[in-house]
Amino acid sequence: MSAALEATKIERAPAPAAPLQPGRTRRTFAPFSWLWWTIGMLYLGLPLYGTFVFSLQKTRGTLSFAAYTSALSEPLFLRTFLFSNIMAFSTIIVSLMLVVPTAYWVQLRAPKWRPAVEFISLMPFVIPAIVLVFGLIKTYSRPLQLLGITIIPPLTNSTMTTNVLLVAAYTVLSLPYMYRSVDNGLRAMDVRTLTEAAQSLGAGWPTILFRVIFPNLRSALLSGSLLTFAIVVGELTLASFLNRPAFGPYLALIGNHQTYEPAALAIVTFGLTWLAMILINVATGGKKGATVTGVR
Amino acid sequence: MAFLNLISVSKIYPNALQPAVIDFNLNVEAGEFVSFLGPSGCGKTTTLRMVAGFETPSAGKVLMDGKDITNIRPNQREIGMVFQSYALFPNMSVADNIGFGLKVGGKPVAEIKERVREMLALIKLEELGARYPFQLSGGQQQRVALARALAIRPKLLLLDEPLSALDAKIRVSLRTEIREIQQRLGITTIYVTHDQEEALSLSDRVVVMNNARIEQVGAPFEIYNFPATRFVASFVGTLNTLTAEVVDPATGLLSVHGQPIHAVAPLQEQAGAQVALALRPELLKISTERQGQNGDGDDASENTLKGVIETITFLGSIVRIDVRVGDSVVKLDEFNNPHLKLPKRGDAVTITFGREACLVLDRAARAALPA
Numbered sequence: 001m002s003a004a005l006e007a008t009k010i011e012r013a014p015a016p017a018a019p020l021q022p023g024r025t026r027r028t029f030a031p032f033s034w035l036w037w038t039i040g041m042l043y044l045g046l047p048l049y050g051t052f053v054f055s056l057q058k059t060r061g062t063l064s065f066a067a068y069t070s071a072l073s074e075p076l077f078l079r080t081f082l083f084s085n086i087m088a089f090s091t092i093i094v095s096l097m098l099v100v101p102t103a104y105w106v107q108l109r110a111p112k113w114r115p116a117v118e119f120i121s122l123m124p125f126v127i128p129a130i131v132l133v134f135g136l137i138k139t140y141s142r143p144l145q146l147l148g149i150t151i152i153p154p155l156t157n158s159t160m161t162t163n164v165l166l167v168a169a170y171t172v173l174s175l176p177y178m179y180r181s182v183d184n185g186l187r188a189m190d191v192r193t194l195t196e197a198a199q200s201l202g203a204g205w206p207t208i209l210f211r212v213i214f215p216n217l218r219s220a221l222l223s224g225s226l227l228t229f230a231i232v233v234g235e236l237t238l239a240s241f242l243n244r245p246a247f248g249p250y251l252a253l254i255g256n257h258q259t260y261e262p263a264a265l266a267i268v269t270f271g272l273t274w275l276a277m278i279l280i281n282v283a284t285g286g287k288k289g290a291t292v293t294g295v296r
Numbered sequence: 297m298a299f300l301n302l303i304s305v306s307k308i309y310p311n312a313l314q315p316a317v318i319d320f321n322l323n324v325e326a327g328e329f330v331s332f333l334g335p336s337g338c339g340k341t342t343t344l345r346m347v348a349g350f351e352t353p354s355a356g357k358v359l360m361d362g363k364d365i366t367n368i369r370p371n372q373r374e375i376g377m378v379f380q381s382y383a384l385f386p387n388m389s390v391a392d393n394i395g396f397g398l399k400v401g402g403k404p405v406a407e408i409k410e411r412v413r414e415m416l417a418l419i420k421l422e423e424l425g426a427r428y429p430f431q432l433s434g435g436q437q438q439r440v441a442l443a444r445a446l447a448i449r450p451k452l453l454l455l456d457e458p459l460s461a462l463d464a465k466i467r468v469s470l471r472t473e474i475r476e477i478q479q480r481l482g483i484t485t486i487y488v489t490h491d492q493e494e495a496l497s498l499s500d501r502v503v504v505m506n507n508a509r510i511e512q513v514g515a516p517f518e519i520y521n522f523p524a525t526r527f528v529a530s531f532v533g534t535l536n537t538l539t540a541e542v543v544d545p546a547t548g549l550l551s552v553h554g555q556p557i558h559a560v561a562p563l564q565e566q567a568g569a570q571v572a573l574a575l576r577p578e579l580l581k582i583s584t585e586r587q588g589q590n591g592d593g594d595d596a597s598e599n600t601l602k603g604v605i606e607t608i609t610f611l612g613s614i615v616r617i618d619v620r621v622g623d624s625v626v627k628l629d630e631f632n633n634p635h636l637k638l639p640k641r642g643d644a645v646t647i648t649f650g651r652e653a654c655l656v657l658d659r660a661a662r663a664a665l666p667a
């Protein structure tokens with residue numbers, strides 16, 4: 001259990017560093033900055049290091065990757081990990097489709113709605129996951145009716161629809177992170193003027209979104225997506241109460257029954273998150289200048 | 297028929313206390329360079345944005361080339377726009393920025409390439425096509441923005457305070473460049489600025505605006521020399537303002553620190569009223585006390601004011617002289633020449649000027665004066 005929690009914590013740690021800004025002149029650190037930087041690095045790095053060393057000690061007396069071999073060869077690991085990844089990517093797509101147009105519209109045309117949208121986006125911090133999941137089960141395990149007509153059939157009856165429900169719930173959970181990232185990205189780039197510049201050059205909405213807005217939101221979308229990924233892959237409560245074979249519950253399970261494997265898995269997922277981050281960065285063309293959020 | 301017609305255009309923003317633009321009428325000829333000049337908040341940008349299509353007029357119509365474009369979407373108008381903040385796409389190279397409009401318009405790659413090259417030559421940045429906007433100076437960015445707007449061969453070019461974010465030196469050189477490019481291409485242009493020097497030096501015609509309305513439309517020479525309203529008189533040019541007291545409204549007689557001054561026309565104010573008297577520096581002549589006695593000062597059409605030299609500033613082609621008259625300072629300009637005999641600080645002098653140099657400003661116009 002504790003290993004599972006630790007794993008999620010570690011996974012979240014790297015994400016805030018995502019909006020890298022190459023091309024900026026590196027600032028010289030004052031002595032105190034160095035001190036805080038070192039303390040911060042130790043705070044983040046030591047548990048990771050400790051977990052790593054611990055994970056190597058499965059074979060008594062020697063350091064080996066035995067725990068890794070055993071953990072990774074477990075079929076349940078692959079199944080749950082794959083399942084959670086699919087959930088994570090679905091969530092990212094749904095969340096992006098929901099949040100980007102909303103934040104864009106708020107910024108462009110309805111700034112007075114900003115407080116309301118921000119408030120809604122923060123709801124997951126106020127409502128605990130356990131409350132959310134019981135609310136969802138209570139609402140969607142029965143047909144949802146309006147004026148006697150069924151609008152939504154019971155969702156918890158089949159795995160497919162339960163997965164849909166899970167993705168929807170994950171989207172809600174990731175809302176604060178996704179909305180913040182996207183909103184920050186939009187604020188940094190003078191959306192309104194860029195939109196108008198594109199319009200005056202003849203561009204319609206799809207062109208504006210896909211050639212101007214999205215590319216300049218790259219690092220914001222990236223960090224929002226990574227945070228979402230980290231949350232979903234490590235999530236425990238929703239998945240276990242909706243009884244889906246996700247990675248979070250699996251980690252919790254082996255945390256109760258095994259000693260070294262959970263540590264190994266924590267390290268593996270941490271590494272995979274970093275790998276995903278690098279891959280996305282490369283795939284979306286992390287070339288000169290284009291990485292910056294849009295301002296100099 | 298003019299190329300662009302704004303017919304009784306008004307704009308009231310929702311929830312706004314006052315209209316942003318009221319009954320704006322203007323005809324712009326093809327190839328003409330027209331400036332909107334006025335203080336901040338007077339409605340210049342709003343008017344420009346209605347031409348561009350980013351705002352819909354609350355009333356009135358916009359015609360371009362005889363066609364009603366009032367409700368046409370901005371991306372269908374073929375109007376180029378340059379913004380104060382440059383608004384280059386940060387994710388695209390200079391060449392891609394310039395080619396954006398052509399790419400959107402589905403032009404063949406070879407044609408886009410050729411046009412981009414042409415545009416880079418036009419703004420004299422041939423070497424910088426591969427750079428990204430953040431690698432350029434402000435002046436270079438704004439030139440790229442201009443090239444980007446022109447690349448699509450727009451029917452109309454709109455510029456909203458394009459030079460305001462730049463420093464003074466670049467502002468002047470880029471101003472000249474904009475005018476040259478505009479004349480070479482013969483493109484109809486509307487230029488928004490709050491800087492009278494920019495408006496006067498660039499434009500074929502200037503539209504002076506105040507409080508959501510047009511005050512005057514005219515060539516720079518007309519606007520400067522024959523301001524139609526007191527606001528225009530006070531907003532355009534460098535003015536000396538002196539407090540004067542009305543002595544005889546019927547003959548236009550005023551008193552400035554006890555010295556009689558004749559205005560060119562009768563006054564509306566009552567005798568004894570305090571008014572502001574505005575004098576253009578370049579319409580004032582100066583003579584020392586001795587010179588003042590040789591007779592031409594007695595010319596009945598000339599006004600005189602006695603004062604004391606306070607400072608003399610050498611500005612190159614002109615020399616600016618500050619003369620203290622009572623509790624005010626009157627600035628006047630002399631053209632520099634090697635034979636110029638300049639008075640010294642502390643000399644008693646007489647300032648001479650014709651009656652037509654006297655502009656009597658009302659309270660509203662005084663309020664609009666820069667402090």
Ligand SMILES: Nc1ncnc2c1ncn2[C@@H]1O[C@H](COP(=O)(O)OP(=O)(O)O)[C@@H](O)[C@H]1O
Binds near residue numbers: 335336340
């Ligand atoms: N989007 C808007 N909503 C409400 N009022 C606006 C908006 N844009 C401008 N205004 C108001 O309209 C008036 C004219 O503004 P603007 O056209 O920007 O002036 P200028 O460009 O001459 O400085 C100002 O009083 C301004 O506050």
Ligand SMILES: [Mg+2]
Binds near residue numbers: 337341
């Ligand atoms: Mg403006």
